[in-house]
Amino acid sequence: AAADAASVGSDVVVAVVTTSSCPHCRRVKSxxxxxxxxxxxxxxxxxxxxxxxxxxxLSGMRTVPxxxxxxxxFGGADDVEEGLRSGAFAAKVASAKDEGAVLPPAIARAMRESAVAAKEEKEAEKEKEAEAEKAEEEEEASDDDAEYAxxxxxxxRMAAALTPRDVYAFGGWRAPLTLLPCVLDGATITRWLATAADESTAASTRGSTAAELGGKMMEYGLLTSASASEAxxxxxxxxYRLADHACEPRAYPKTTPAP
Known part of the structure; x- marks a missing residue:
């Protein structure tokens, strides 16, 4: 494994500067x-x-290792292999140990600087990703706002065109008849939405079927079920009830007042 700046101490005698894609680096290490x-x-x-x-x-070399x-x-891969065969490399290592020679300070310093720069680059990349994610979320929110509008x-328009009615519905043996005030049935809403969809000029609703529009209106709370329908x-x-006529939940948004 490659060393980091902290692991390169005063006892380092042989150091191999490499790059990950270099075959000669692998050869000299072997x-x-x-x-x-x-x-x-x-x-x-x-x-x-x-x-x-x-x-x-420092080395004057243009290649690695x-x-x-x-x-x-000492040189590159060919130089080291030749030095190992002749004994010159071992002699150089022994001499360096006797002299207490260490890795050039400039390289140790460069390792520390590189580590700091890499950390800063990583943090900058994270910030860039966060900004891109935020921009995407804002764009999605903008699309949602346009669709909701x-x-x-x-x-x-539906509130102005259709008149809700009170309906008595069977509520089970405990409550045979339950009054459901201000409701519209799904078939009536579908017929109206089918016409409205054909006339729509909004990009977010143009081309949608009546069922799709009804489903989206339920997602936004503009249409609520009065008969326990999830869709x-x-x-x-x-x-169903339009939001203007809904009694609960209160958190549902209200439509703008009909003209």
């Missing part, structure tokens, strides 16, 4: 592992490029 040569990997794949720029500035022994860049206008039905036996 060669070092086969030679039982301890090393730390420094991943320079980050988009901010801070580590790679710092290492390239860049293998450091102490504060000096169109349906509210339909409900207002709007084109049925003369199903009774």
């Amino acid at each position: 060669a070092l592992a086969d030679a039982s040569m301890p090393f730390v990997e420094i991943d320079a794949s980050s988009e901010n490029g801070i580590i790679l720029r710092a290492s390239t500035s 860049q293998v450091y022994v102490g504060a000096v860049c 169109a349906l509210d206008a339909l409900a207002t 709007f039905e084109d049925d003369g036996g199903k009774l």
Whole structure:
């Protein structure tokens, strides 16, 4: 696993600067592992490029891997493999240990700066996602507002066009007859909505069927069931109230006053 800034201490002798897509990086790491040569990997794949720029500035190399022994860049994959075969690499490591050589401070500093930059980039990305999500929610809310306004206008027209009536309904053996005041039946509402849908100019309601309009009006509380129906039905036996005539629940919105 790649090292982070905190794990690269004064005892680091061999460090391999890599990128995730580099096949030669994998080759040199395998060669070092086969030679039982301890090393730390420094991943320079980050988009901010801070580590790679710092290492390239020190090594003068344009490619990775860049293998450091102490504060000096030994070279790339070919150089390390040749050094392992000849013993030059092991000798360089031994000398660096004797001298107490450590990883160049510029690279350690670059690792810390890269970690900070990556954290800031991640936070910025989260903020961007949150802003996009908020904008989407606001757009959806705007669409809902437009749809509600169109349906509210339909409900207002319906309130002016249709006259609700009081109906006695069978309420079971405990209450054989129950008075349902100010109701309209589903069939009457459907016939009116079918005509209204054909005449509608609002984009949010144009092209909707009467059943769809009735269902949406129930979702917004502009139409409420007086006969325990969960969905709007084109049925003369199903009774509904417009919000203007609804007795409960009080939380349902009211339509605008009919002219």
